[in-house]
Amino acid sequence: MDRYLIMKDGTVFTGTAIGADGTVIGEAVFTTAMCGYLLSITDPSYYGQIITQTFPMIGNYGAIEADAESDKPYLTGYVVRELCEVGSNFRKESELNEYLKKNNIVGIAGIDTRALTRKIRSQGVMNAMITDSLKDLPQKIALIKKYKVKSAVEHTSCTVATEVNPIDDTHKYRVVLYDFGAKKNIERMLIKYGCSVVRVPYDTTAEEALKYNPDGIMLSNGGGDPADNVQVIAELKKLNARKIPTFGICLGHQLLALSYGFATTKLKYGHRGTNQPVKDLVTGKTYVTSQNHGYAVKADSVDTQIAEVRMTNANDKTVEGIDYKCAPAFSVQFHPEACGGPKDTEFLFERFVKLMEENHAER
Numbered sequence: 001m002d003r004y005l006i007m008k009d010g011t012v013f014t015g016t017a018i019g020a021d022g023t024v025i026g027e028a029v030f031t032t033a034m035c036g037y038l039l040s041i042t043d044p045s046y047y048g049q050i051i052t053q054t055f056p057m058i059g060n061y062g063a064i065e066a067d068a069e070s071d072k073p074y075l076t077g078y079v080v081r082e083l084c085e086v087g088s089n090f091r092k093e094s095e096l097n098e099y100l101k102k103n104n105i106v107g108i109a110g111i112d113t114r115a116l117t118r119k120i121r122s123q124g125v126m127n128a129m130i131t132d133s134l135k136d137l138p139q140k141i142a143l144i145k146k147y148k149v150k151s152a153v154e155h156t157s158c159t160v161a162t163e164v165n166p167i168d169d170t171h172k173y174r175v176v177l178y179d180f181g182a183k184k185n186i187e188r189m190l191i192k193y194g195c196s197v198v199r200v201p202y203d204t205t206a207e208e209a210l211k212y213n214p215d216g217i218m219l220s221n222g223g224g225d226p227a228d229n230v231q232v233i234a235e236l237k238k239l240n241a242r243k244i245p246t247f248g249i250c251l252g253h254q255l256l257a258l259s260y261g262f263a264t265t266k267l268k269y270g271h272r273g274t275n276q277p278v279k280d281l282v283t284g285k286t287y288v289t290s291q292n293h294g295y296a297v298k299a300d301s302v303d304t305q306i307a308e309v310r311m312t313n314a315n316d317k318t319v320e321g322i323d324y325k326c327a328p329a330f331s332v333q334f335h336p337e338a339c340g341g342p343k344d345t346e347f348l349f350e351r352f353v354k355l356m357e358e359n360h361a362e363r
Contacts, residue, residue: 003108004134005050005079005116008126008144013116017132018083019100019107025147026050026076028128029294030117032273036340037096041075041105042068044156044181045250045292047223048149050077050128054117059096062087067339069183074156074223077130078107079116106130124268125294152224153232153251156181157202164197171196173215173356178202180222180232180251185337190218193349203231206238215356216245219252221335226254226264226295233259240327245355247348248331250293256331257322263301267318270294271333274341277314278321278334286314289334290341296333297322328355 003017007028030052031040037058040051058080078100087095100107108130120126127147129140158179164187167174175195177187180202190197198212202222209217217239236259239246248256254264271291279286297319302309311321311332321332330352336345 001132004131005108005111006129006131006134006137006140006144007119008128008141009123010141011119012134013108013111015108015110017107018080018097018109019078020104021132022104022106023129023131024050024077024106025127025129025144027125027147027149028052028079028116028120029125029270029272030054030113030120031292032275033290033340034274036274038063038067039069039338039340040292041073041078042070043183043221043292044070044074045221045223046075047152047156047181048076049223050079050130051075052079052113052116052120053081054113056081056113057084058082059084059087061089062092063094063096063099064089064091065093065099066091069185069339070156073103073105074181075105078105079111079113079130080107080109081111081113083109120269125270149224150228153180153202153222153229156222158199159201161198161200161204164199165191167196170194173353174198174212175216175218176200176209176212176214177218178204178220178252180220180229180255182220182222183335183337185339186218186220186249189337189346189349193353195353202229204235206235209239210242214244215360216247216352218352219246219248219256219331221250221252221292223251225266226251226258229255240329243327245352245359246327246329247352248329249337250333250335253322253331253333254295254297256329257297257302260306260324261303263298264295265298266295267293271313274338276334278311278345279314280311280321282310287344288342289320289345290338291334293333328359
């Protein structure tokens with residue numbers, strides 16, 4: 001069956017229907033990742049967005065739900081050049097198209113994803129609609145133009161606090177993980193590096209977080225405009241004053257920056273993929289990183305009395321990491337926990353643990 005991708009500027013791409021039935025509107029973005037498509041589909045940071053995979057064939061190893069980064073997908077729609085109908089992998093649990101239908105994800109295949117990607121790169125991220133009909137096109141375009149990603153954190157965070165694993169001989173440090181739409185592997189990595197994790201909702205107050213007597217605070221990834229989270233930023237300011245070791249990833253990086261009075265800005269088309277080069281300005285090393293974000297901390301807003309920019313994107317020089325001078329805290333824009341991407345920066349979890357060790361020693 002024919003299906004259409006209608007862009008905000010009126011451009012129409014014609015393809016075939018995949019996934020669930022229906023019409024959806026979202027923010028059209030692209031990811032250059034060549035593997036790990038299920039990790040992208042289940043990353044809560046894609047809330048409200050239509051993902052375009054630039055790699056031409058998707059679905060070649062089916063769907064493996066054990067690899068999912070969340071309990072369900074939060075993306076709005078899915079766009080591929082060619083959908084593999086029969087995946088080949090000994091761990092496969094179903095075909096990707098079945099997985100999309102099961103999770104009510106509307107998709108389209110068979111369009112020129114290269115042309116779509118070039119459009120987004122040249123004109124910037126824009127809203128789009130996936131639909132089975134071009135009837136009433138002017139009205140559809142009007143709806144597309146009105147769309148805005150809202151309440152992403154509210155819709156992707158957990159709703160109750162959960163003690164994931166207790167403190168014991170091998171997990172000595174209690175970490176409060178703020179869930180802004182957290183990928184599961186952040187939790188797994190904290191446990192791997194000797195932490196007892198308490199996962200809390202996005203609206204947890206500083207007072208509630210402190211009741212767990214945390215050795216560290218972990219601020220997770222998530223979707224939407226970071227500046228929309230006014231109440232979260234206010235609570236982080238209170239936690240900052242307690243000088244608790246803090247580590248922020250992606251949205252957590254942006255929210256920590258905002259809580260210290262810095263500013264964020266929306267990028268033209270964002271960074272989404274597993275091959276983003278990041279340079280450490282202290283060591284001179286460059287790392288290949290996995291990223292998924294549409295906003296960034298403004299470099300000229302970072303108060304050098306409070307913090308310093310530690311890492312930058314080697315392509316466009318945007319801020320990729322901040323070290324704080326006034327507290328035992330640091331943050332990065334990329335994903336050091338990424339499963340489908342490079343593991344070059346996994347050492348940052350060790351750095352976080354070391355901060356907690358040093359903080360204990362000073363008490």
